[in-house]
Amino acid sequence: MKRPVSVPENAIYNETDKEWLFGATNENNQRIGPWKVWHIEGYLWGTIEYGDGTPPYPTLRFHPDGTISQKGEWYGGDKYLGPLRLIRSVHPTPEYFPPNNADNVWIAEFDYTDEFTFIAQRYFDIDNTAVSSDGDPLPTRPEKVPARAHFVRLPYSATNWIMGTVDTRTGDYIDEYFEWDLDGNPVVKRLYSNTGKVLEDYRYDSGALTSSYLYDKDDPTDYENTYYYSGMPTPVPKTRMVYRHKKKDVTNIYFDKTGQQLYAVRREELSPVHKRRYYNGKLLCEAHLSADDDQFPESVVYYSPGGYKCIDLTNNNDGTGTWRLYNAEGHVLRQFTVHENEDDHYELIRWDAFLPSWGSYDAKTTSTDWETVVKFFNQEYDELNAKQQLYSLEIPSYLQKELDSIDWETIDAYHSGGGAELPIGINGMLSEDNTVANIAFKMLWAEITQQGSVFESTYKTAVILAHMVPHYSHLSTVQIRLGRFLYSILDQYEIRDHEHLYKELTEAITPLEPTLLQWGINEDIDIAHMAQYILIYTGTEATEQYLLQEWHNTDYSSTRRGYALFSLADFYAIRDQSHQILSIFPPTFMQETDPFVRFVMAAQLVLLTHTAAREEWLAELLHALANQEALDEDYINMTPFIGNIDNIHEYILVVLGKSRPDILEKMIAPIIDELPNMYALKQVSYLRTILDLLFNDETSLDDITPIRKKALLAAADATAKNPGLVNLIEIFRAYNLPHEAYALRQLAEA
Template identity: 45%
Template sequence: MERPQHIPAGAIFYEEDGNWKLGDKNADGHKIGLWTTWHPEGYRWITVEYGNGTPPYHVQRFHPDGTLGEEADWYGGSKFLGVSRHIKSDNPTNEPFPAGGADKAPNVWMAEFDYIEEGIYESQRYFDRNNNPVSSDGDPVPERPANVPLRAHFVSNMHSATAWVMGQVDIRIGAYIGEYFEWDLNGKPVITRIYDTTGKALEEHQYNNGLLSRSKVYNNQGLVSTYYHRNVNPPLMQSQTIYKNNDKERTYRYYDDKGKLLYSIRDEKLSDTHRRRYYNDKLVCEGIRTGEVGDAVMESKYYLEDGTLVIDFTSLGEGTGVWNRYDTRGQLVQQIHVSNHDDDYRLKHLDTFMPSLGDYDNERTQTDWDAILEKFEERYQRQLVERKLKSLPVPPALRAELDKVDWKEIDTAFGGGANLPSVINGMLSEDEAVVELSQGKIWMEIEHQNSVYESTYKVTEILAKMAPLYTHSQVIQLRLIQHIYEVLGLYYITDDQELYNEMLNAIAAVIPQLMQLANGDDAGQARKATYILVFTGKEDVEQYLVREWHNTAKSSSGRGYALYSLCYYYLLKRQSDKLIATLSAAFDGETNIFLRFIMSAYLVALTKDKAQDNWLTELLLRLADHQSIYHDFGDMVPYTRDGDVQRYIWEILSKAKPEVLEQNIGPVIDKLPTVDILSRITYFRVIFDVLFPEPAALREITPARRKALLVAADEVIKDPGFLNRKEVFDEFGIPHDAYALKQLAG
């Protein structure tokens, strides 16, 4: 190989690695002193100081531009101990920088790792060009709390409140091993873990506000997961779950506020089809599934505390059978028959009468033995009611309406249309147990997860036609009107306009009864009747609502409900211009603050960014003093949904002028820390919606935005694990991390 001109005369070319090297050897042929290796591209690449041939050997690697890229102490083979330092270059280079985020962070210039064993380092540090400590993301490092060891390194923008991290990393597996720690900005522990040599977690302990909140300990049998009572030191167990035998056995233990065991549950899976449930280590339930129709139970037995058989199941095949209940002498006292009807699917489970796991907590006092008897009795009584329902005669008028519908083909939530005629008939019963059963089955089929079906309209249409026929029974008539009210309260009820209009035509037959109720002494019934009347769209209804709105003899709440109803009436008739004209003409002369609030709410909602300042000011005044309208507003359901006046106002204000809202958001930010923790979620959503409507807003921090971010940081520090709040932060692209929030705020 011809020697390049820049390579010293003494350098030797090594065929095995294709590099030129220069250095001395001792009499034994061992390398000594400084050895230099040139990269195939021609630049000085690596130097190793062998000294007298005894390790450690100081190694340096260089970038093509000649600057230092890495240095460490080498002990031969792949063993490096002590500080391993990596430095970036301004120019193109072949030298890698440790991956993990720092390699892509512009403000990170140097990284150091302290190796304690071959392939294992215990600490890591990052620096900018001026040798200032930074995080792996390049952010400045805050003051280290006194209790956080120097080994710990600072990490920003994590998904928790973690700020400081410490642990040993095995680079051969790319994972932590041994003890691992996390602390928040204030030095309070967040997480501690213990890993084995493969990087598998053996223990994990989570902390809330510095106090132990949950532990997970793995062993050769499975896992022990423990929750602790909040804000208690030393920690006291609240509940514990023990997983064994590849998760085929689970034990749940619950403790009182003194850490004393209250009771325990054990669930055993002997096979895919065979299960047992224990209460305080005594067998309560055992069963075997068949794998047949609906995966029905083949055999199941329930026992009392003394081991007496109290309930069992007799299978009759194909998913049918009989549940039998016995007295303490073993005599049969009750039976529940299980058919193949969909209504009976819950009766086919082996643990039909057992509490669900979600029923257990630290407040529960009922034993499983009492629970199974109670559940059996409830289901037995339900069977009697179902028989009574099926035996009810069908009035001729109802029969005529039912026969107009193909109930087997009608669209429903769960395909149970064939059962609807009997439960519609049940709504006309004098027996409240039959009515309650009927109502439950009707709603299961006509509404599900904000969806309505053909059955929703047809059932309501038929019940509306029945209502005028029951003037002799106010209880039944009011029940049918209540159903109409609840259906019209579904804000998606207008999805199918054709069926919706047919339903309204049927409801029109009840108008005389509705007008009578609307003018009656029962305020609750009057409001429900008024709400239904709004949907009919009749002109006399409009006149009635205007008259009630202006009736100063009525209460503020009564006038307000009439005004809300009138506004909704105009919206349903698509007369927004008429509504704006009506309200704007009346606004300035109105002195009642609740009525002014309603007017301003509708005017701002309808005019949006063209809303007048005096309307916006009125809403902001009511937001600051929402208690003045709190009770009246609560009476406006269903127009106001859940009655949350602050959220309602902010949803309207979000449609108005952004600059006006930002100018007036300060008092809301100030108020946030003083309200209850769930209300703060609403406050954050409102504040972020006003101040950070677009991601670009985070790049232009105004005084109001800075103030909001600092308050957000304080809230995260108080309770970093509050997931409901984090969901709101994530929605607006705002970090749920105190340090990152303060960085954004500058």
């Protein structure tokens, strides 16, 4: 090998490592004192201080440009102990530096405890200033966070201090692992095996333990998962799930707030056709299933607390099965037989027909499973008997006359020919027995509506039942039931799509206006709201005057007046008279003192005027958004006007979304400026309002506009000034935002 000119004459070439070496040895040919290593290309590659030949050996490695690339204490082979520092170069270099670090991470330092594992990692910029692994300035280290921990910022997610032991052979953590938030509260604590598998996993929220996972070291599919009560001074388990035999044996245990066990339920699958359920350790139900899921099980037995047979199923092997309920002496108390092809009772083919659903249990469950299975059996028995009564009911002559005017065999319904049994359902709606009437309602509803779609049978059925209302003035229960049915029909999405049939329906209901107006002032708010809603579609001038009176009467509750306003707006909209709202609402808006009534008026006006909405209406909605807690109860009572938007926040945002964004940003800027100076509760309310408007879209974080940046910085200032806000993580989490001042500022500058 030709010696480069930069390599001394007495340096020796090492063919194995392709390097030149120079240094002294002792009488045992052991290296001692300082040694130098040159790269095959001729530049100084490293220095090693062997001392008296006893490790550790302080070492330096160099980049081709002569700057240091590595510094540490070497023990021979690949073994380094203590800090090992790796340094970048401004020039191209073959020297190793950990990948996936930010550009301004210039130095990486690792504390090794043996040849393959390190327990700490630190990062520095080119000026040797400590930074995070992402290259950001380090926040203040909380007292509770050990010096070993390093800081990690993950955009839009966790921003934590992390400490653990890493096995460099796999890149996995082993042994104990910890995470803390910016305030030093624990976030995660884990225990890993020496192969990197999680053995224990503990999760925290604001420093309080929320859940834990304990895994079997040999089979990770066997584990225990515990959730804990919130707001407790020490961790108290709420629910514990124990999984065994690859989740074929699962036990859920529920605890009260003192940590005492309330009860335990267990499901066990011995084979695909052999299943069991237990309650408090006792066998509750055992079933041997058929190979075909659509057939009755071979056998099912439910047991009482004392262990005797309580319920069983006999598979009659002819497509039917007989369920029986027994007393303690083994005598049959009740029984019924069902067919495999009965769509109305398909669940009775299942072995777990009377068991509570697995997801229905919680710490508030008071009924035992033994009580529940008997209750469910009796409910099914009563319903089957009520169905028999339904089919045997006599049809009144005044109803028969109505039924005879329609060809039920050919009428349009959800199922072809499905109208044949509608007369039975219509007649059942007139029953004094609520169980019979409920079955009748289900029978009707399955054929005359389907996911918002309506049919000819929808209208014809409703018309007949509207005609029945006057015949039952002596039975208010039946009358109100018929009213609720008409309410449900008019609330169908497509009900106005068939003009001729819709007109026939409303004309059938209009004569009921006097009765509906009486219901409208009923003390039962549900009855009153039901009546008002029907009147919106079918009422006359008398209804309009009634709704105006309801609105203007300041002695009435916020709910009653607000419902009247929603009703009035729809009353005019259905009749293409929405201009009336623009005439009668604005003159009284500024004088109205009830916050909920003002909110409803503002919402209706903005929905009508869109981008022409006045600033005072928008300001009212912003105020409502910030103080929504005071309006929640009234708002929830506005069904069905609010549709699926049962959250007042979402409703207001939908309304505001129809106005001008530039006006809203102009109006919200002063609120942002004032945010850090507000008192705590007001600060929380308005912070949520600001985030609702600026970060409610999932793409918001991809476009940090000036107003969004302003909001993030104000939120950071408020959070830093009032540490109490840090605990309200849910405010930020709802918008995928970090909750610490440091991380909020980082995001604002992104």
